[in-house]
Amino acid sequence: MDMMIEVQDLTKYYGPTLAISRLNFEVAAGEIVGFLGPNGAGKTTTLKILSGFLSPSSGTARINGRDCVTQSLEVRQSLGYLPETVPLYTDLTVTQFLRFAAQAKGVEAKAETTEMHRVMDACGLEAVQKTLIASLSKGFRQRVGLAQALMNNPPVLIFDEPTIGLDPSQIVEIRQLIKELAGAHTVILSSHILPEVSQLCQRVIIINRGQIVAGDTPENLSRQLGHGSRVRLTVQGPEIEVAAALQKIPQVQEVAGQGEGKFLVVAANDLDVRPQLARLVVERGWDLLELKAQEFTLEEVFLNLVTEEESEEKMEEES
Numbered sequence: 001m002d003m004m005i006e007v008q009d010l011t012k013y014y015g016p017t018l019a020i021s022r023l024n025f026e027v028a029a030g031e032i033v034g035f036l037g038p039n040g041a042g043k044t045t046t047l048k049i050l051s052g053f054l055s056p057s058s059g060t061a062r063i064n065g066r067d068c069v070t071q072s073l074e075v076r077q078s079l080g081y082l083p084e085t086v087p088l089y090t091d092l093t094v095t096q097f098l099r100f101a102a103q104a105k106g107v108e109a110k111a112e113t114t115e116m117h118r119v120m121d122a123c124g125l126e127a128v129q130k131t132l133i134a135s136l137s138k139g140f141r142q143r144v145g146l147a148q149a150l151m152n153n154p155p156v157l158i159f160d161e162p163t164i165g166l167d168p169s170q171i172v173e174i175r176q177l178i179k180e181l182a183g184a185h186t187v188i189l190s191s192h193i194l195p196e197v198s199q200l201c202q203r204v205i206i207i208n209r210g211q212i213v214a215g216d217t218p219e220n221l222s223r224q225l226g227h228g229s230r231v232r233l234t235v236q237g238p239e240i241e242v243a244a245a246l247q248k249i250p251q252v253q254e255v256a257g258q259g260e261g262k263f264l265v266v267a268a269n270d271l272d273v274r275p276q277l278a279r280l281v282v283e284r285g286w287d288l289l290e291l292k293a294q295e296f297t298l299e300e301v302f303l304n305l306v307t308e309e310e311s312e313e314k315m316e317e318e319s
Contacts, residue, residue, distance in 0.1 A: 002029040004064055004155060005026060005061075005063055005188060007050075008024055009022045010022070010023040010046065010049065011056060011058045013057045019042050020045050020211075021210045022211070025205050025215060027188055029155070030182065030183045030184070030186060031202055031203060032179075032200055033188050033203045034190075034197035034200065035047070035191070035205050036190075036192070036206045037208055038192060039192060041208050042210040043192075046207070049068060051076070051081045052072040063156050064079075079154045079156040080148070080154040080156070080157045082145050082148075082158070083160050084161040086144070088133050088141060088145065090132070090133045091134065092132070094120070094129045095120075095130060098116045101147075101148040102115055105151050105152040107152050115151060116151075122150060123146050123150070124143060124177075125144065138165055139173065142166060143177075146174070146177060156186045157186070158188050163175065179199075182202075197218070202217065203216065206221075229266070230293070231265045231291065232265075232293075233281075233291045233292075234262050236287035237261070237286030241284075243257050246280065251271045251273050252268075254266040274293065277291060
């Protein structure tokens, strides 16, 4: 499998402050990978190094086989970058700005117009192509930023918080645009919005305090890092008696009543307790209306990771 992004022992200091420490990860061709972490975790620093805006203090980063420091120009020719704050010339129309972007990215003069219309069509900008950028909504400005990143069809795309500040309908539109890029482009997408990462990304890299704390598919992270297993069930029966009976099953750690006969049952050590739950309900003569496993959300996994890491650091400081 071809690796389009390769990061080895990447470290960056701002003066005495350590921003990222010995990061190691790879992104394969055609993948959409989420770069997830709280504000200040080191996401933007890493993406700026990959984009050629910053040099690392140590370690290496390669895009499309080229070193981001020693071959910076070649790297920039291989990628499109959408920073958190989109740099736009607001006194230009959409067409004028995208023509400038085409020239800056080395699009041949005879292909400029065709390429401009390709990215405008991909980003839904044809209707506003003659509009001054200053007059555009936040959502359309984000689309213009996305269009300039797509200019000249780079194999690698880097998006830093691509939906920040947008309203719900604009968020849905931008997410759909990014989803459609899968396969044709390699995308690394930074966000602190966990549902966004779950919806868009095939794989997740979680960073906290400048270090990678986990990396896998959202589904695998939910299975590996969720504490125990959970089952949601709906039972037609006396709720207090049902809850008490469920709690007595040896493997069950917790039973949370949620009203209207609904319960969330947490079992230890990823044990599947659905057979025991079903058997108990039937034996007691109650009606079982629903029984299904419930995976941990990416948000829960993330909070577990961050909380555990902070607890471990606190224990080390106290010892």
